[in-house]
Amino acid sequence: KQNRGSQGEGIWVVKVKEGEQKKIQNGVCPPDIMLDLQEAYDNHKEEQTLGDFMQFCRKYLEGEDGQLVDQKFLPRIVEGE
Secondary structure (H helix, E strand, O other): OEOOOOOOOOOEEEEEOOOOHHHOEOOEOOOOOEEEEEEOOOOOEEEEEHHHHHHHOHHHHOOOOOOEOOOOOOHHHHHOO
């Protein structure tokens, strides 16, 4: 997720696509590994390579306070913080 907000914008549920786990070597995912992605804001789903997704996430890293946060997804967040 990006380092702000919890309403779902910029929050992605990211999973390695089924069958792609064999590409992981010594705990390292190659840039061509396929991901199943779901944005929490509108629940739309996408498939992208890790490399393409990280390129997309560059906008979350820009600026003085840019960073990504790895956090467990909480599906009930819509009920309040």
